[in-house]
Amino acid sequence: MITRRQWLQASSVFATALALGPRSAFAQPAKTVKVGVGLKSINASVINLLVGEALGYNAEEGFKVQGLALGGNANVQVATDKGDVDVGIGVPSYALPILARGEWGQSQWFYQYTYPYKWDVAVKPGSAVKAYADLKGKNIGVSDFGGTEYPVTRNVLKSLGIDPDKDVKWTAVGAGVPAGVALQRGAIDALAYYDTGFGIIDGAGIPLELVKRPDNLPMIGGQFLMGLRPRIQAERATFVGFGRSTAKASQFILENPTAGAKAFLKLYPETAPRGSTEEQAVKSVLEAISRRIKLYEPPYQGAKMGSIRVDEFVTEAKMNDWDIKDFSKIYTNDLIGEINNFDAEKIRAQARAYTG
Incomplete structure (x- = not known):
């Protein structure tokens, strides 16, 4: 005959087994x-x-x-x-x-x-900026100064003879839709950004035009x-x-x-x-x-x-x-x-x- 003590011990073991699952659960986790x-x-x-x-x-x-x-x-x-x-x-x-x-x-x-190469510069439809050379004297937005679009676009401008420190102004406008809104509202003249960022702006229905990329774009x-x-x-x-x-x-x-x-x-x-x-x-x-x-x-x-x-x-x-x-x-x-x-x-x- 099973005593109450034995029954409780057996129940405890059974409950523990249920909690642990099948033997395969003892395998080392991924x-x-x-x-x-x-x-x-x-x-x-x-x-x-x-x-x-x-x-x-x-x-x-x-x-x-x-x-x-x-x-x-x-x-x-x-x-x-x-x-x-x-x-x-x-x-x-x-x-x-x-x-x-x-x-x-x-x-x-x-x-x-x-x-x-995954970066571009975008402007509002109808903008006078048609080429990177037209960015001289303009206010260019970036998501933030730690984003990759900032140093890469600076390098491209430099390769075209535009001083990225003296010939343009840079403004951090936030990532994604806020960046598109800043361009749409005229807070910036152009937006330097990367491919997936522009995809998010496109998806929000904000119109923009990509500026023609320069010839011989550096593979960087x-x-x-x-x-x-x-x-x-x-x-x-x-x-x-x-x-x-x-x-x-x-x-x-x-x-x-x-x-x-x-x-x-x-x-x-x-x-x-x-x-x-x-x-x-x-x-x-x-x-x-x-x-x-x-x-x-x-x-x-x-x-x-x-x-x-x-x-x-x-x-x-x-x-x-x-x-x-x-x-x-x-x-x-x-x-x-x-x-x-x-x-x-x-x-x-x-x-x-x-x-x-």
């Missing part, structure tokens, strides 16, 4: 890879870095991803250097001056996830995945895996942008416009990424996805008179072969068949 981006909030501009979570690519590599919006490129660099994030977004306009001063630490770029300003060099060496599989997930997601989105948008909204439903239907939410993502997705693949013939060209750094350094003789500390292509070791056609087929 590693979390923290990814820092220089945004004030997560948005679709980094869709190819994050959507692998919804598509199963991260799980295939044995980890899950946590996207962290850190507010600016400088914050991402510091967080990466300190090891507070596993993967950060590196930008040459911030990193190369540090390298020139001989102060570069242990961070290393291992995958180029967006290639040049790509964006890169970076991690600490010792960690890349010690945890190579993780960094290869994250790069591979990004490459797969990029192929998926290129093949079926609508499917990519649906997958992204599953992860970040809060990024949809308030009160929007599913169709409207998907449309908002597509408007934001339509220009950016063209830059996922390298513009160099025969180059593998994610591969890094040192020529881009050399060009940007020369434009800014940064004396850098050795760029090897800042990047590596050593992981690119493994990152691209997957069946791209299988990913494209998955994208075509995706229903959400």
Whole structure:
């Protein structure tokens, strides 16, 4: 006969077993890879870095991803250097001056996830500004002075013989729709911004015209995945895996942008416009990424996805008179072969068949 004490002990064990779940629950939980981006909030501009979570690519590599919006490129660099994030977004306009001063630490770029060139200057329809040369004497808006559009547009103006400090005025007007409103209301004469930013403004129904880009635009300003060099060496599989997930997601989105948008909204439903239907939410993502997705693949013939060209750094350094003789500390292509070791056609087929 079972005593009350024995019954209570057995019940306790049974309850604990139920709480723990099946034996498979004792397996080590998936590693979390923290990814820092220089945004004030997560948005679709980094869709190819994050959507692998919804598509199963991260799980295939044995980890899950946590996207962290850190507010600016400088914050991402510091967080990466300190090891507070596993993967950060590196930008040459911030990193190369540090390298020139001989102060570069242990961070290393291992995958180029967006290639040049993604910036433009926009004006109100009917503006007298038709070319970059017409910007002399004008008030140019940027989202903020920590944004990539500020140093890159300065460099382009400088290459055209326009002094970015004396010949134009710069005004920080905020990101997204507020930037478009500032242009619409005449608070600025022109807006320097990047592709996905203009997509957000387009989606808000604010009319604008892009100023014709100059000929021979410098191939500068790509964006890169970076991690600490010792960690890349010690945890190579993780960094290869994250790069591979990004490459797969990029192929998926290129093949079926609508499917990519649906997958992204599953992860970040809060990024949809308030009160929007599913169709409207998907449309908002597509408007934001339509220009950016063209830059996922390298513009160099025969180059593998994610591969890094040192020529881009050399060009940007020369434009800014940064004396850098050795760029090897800042990047590596050593992981690119493994990152691209997957069946791209299988990913494209998955994208075509995706229903959400």
